Amino acid sequence: MVTNTEQSVADHYTRGSLLETILNGIKKAGKSVDSIQHEDLAPLDEFHLGGREATRHFLGQMGLTREMSVLDIGCGLGGAARFCAIEYGSILSGIDLTQEFIETGKTLTSWLKMDDLISLKQGSALELPLEDSSFDAAYMMHVGMNIPDKAKLCRETARVLKKGGSFGIYDVMKTSETPLNYPVPWAENSDSCSIGKAEEYLQALADAGFEIQTTSSRKEFALEFFRKWKQKMSVSKSPPPLGLHLVMGENFFEKLTNFLENIQTRRVAPFEIFAKLPE
Numbered sequence: 276m277v278t279n280t281e282q283s284v285a286d287h288y289t290r291g292s293l294l295e296t297i298l299n300g301i302k303k304a305g306k307s308v309d310s311i312q313h314e315d316l317a318p319l320d321e322f323h324l325g326g327r328e329a330t331r332h333f334l335g336q337m338g339l340t341r342e343m344s345v346l347d348i349g350c351g352l353g354g355a356a357r358f359c360a361i362e363y364g365s366i367l368s369g370i371d372l373t374q375e376f377i378e379t380g381k382t383l384t385s386w387l388k389m390d391d392l393i394s395l396k397q398g399s400a401l402e403l404p405l406e407d408s409s410f411d412a413a414y415m416m417h418v419g420m421n422i423p424d425k426a427k428l429c430r431e432t433a434r435v436l437k438k439g440g441s442f443g444i445y446d447v448m449k450t451s452e453t454p455l456n457y458p459v460p461w462a463e464n465s466d467s468c469s470i471g472k473a474e475e476y477l478q479a480l481a482d483a484g485f486e487i488q489t490t491s492s493r494k495e496f497a498l499e500f501f502r503k504w505k506q507k508m509s510v511s512k513s514p515p516p517l518g519l520h521l522v523m524g525e526n527f528f529e530k531l532t533n534f535l536e537n538i539q540t541r542r543v544a545p546f547e548i549f550a551k552l553p554e
């Protein structure tokens with residue numbers, strides 16, 4: 276059953292005509308669905324700070340190999356999942372709350388002829404529609420800021436992982452008690468924001484039986500990413516044909532500006548956490 280929080284999260288991300296918007300962007304970029312490549316879509320199908328560069332850094336630490344069965348929790352449009360399948364040869368499953376993201380993600384996957392490597396399904400991270408002990412690894416990128424019950428999130432993830440399975444998290448976390456500036460990419464206001472501190476994640480992981488391996492801040496990477504973004508914005512009159520503005524909606528500039536300000540004023544920072552279940 277969908278909770279009120281889940282409904283408002285799905286509403287926040289639903290654009291209503293995302294596929295059409297992407298198709299227009301593809302046309303503007305002088306491409307077609309037959310010629311489009313995975314890299315062309317990366318600027319819009321990786322909805323987290325740092326895009327493809329961040330994904331490469333994050334997934335590169337997970338020890339993924341060919342044929343591993345990997346779960347992307349809150350997969351969005353499935354961009355990171357497709358990257359993971361291409362880069363490591365893993366078999367990917369993605370779960371996301373937002374129906375429109377899943378439907379659009381399936382279409383993008385079929386344009387890239389990757390249907391046999393990836394399956395995307397609508398569902399909640401708090402009630403994963405998946406069998407016990409079925410994955411070698413799971414990861415989550417910029418999703419926990421929408422999930423208040425981090426303990427349940429970690430228990431569900433532990434349930435679907437095999438013994439010795441690893442769990443990687445790349446989320447934005449709170450670094451002070453000062454209220455955030457809104458809107459941000461994951462929430463319009465504080466009512467729909469469930470951002471937590473790194474300590475909250477570490478406690479939830481430990482309680483679910485995970486052994487913590489590493490925790491690291493990506494604040495400097497984030498500031499550098501935003502520096503380059505501002506530079507690009509100052510030279511180009513309008514955003515590129517294919518970019519995250521298509522996914523974030525009309526107030527994307529305000530959301531990103533607030534996000535940067537929240538980092539600069541030490542209210543939030545992106546963190547990577549890696550944990551493992553015992554063998």
Ligand SMILES: C[S@@+](CC[C@H](N)C(=O)[O-])C[C@H]1O[C@@H](n2cnc3c(N)ncnc32)[C@H](O)[C@@H]1O
Nearest residue numbers: 321322323349350351371372373399400416421
């Ligand atoms: C900022 S987007 C990140 C998407 C994707 N991980 C990426 O990096 O491209 C956050 C995603 O988390 C999903 N999400 C939020 N709460 C969720 C939940 N309880 N279960 C599954 N997905 C959830 C949203 O629908 C949205 O697609």
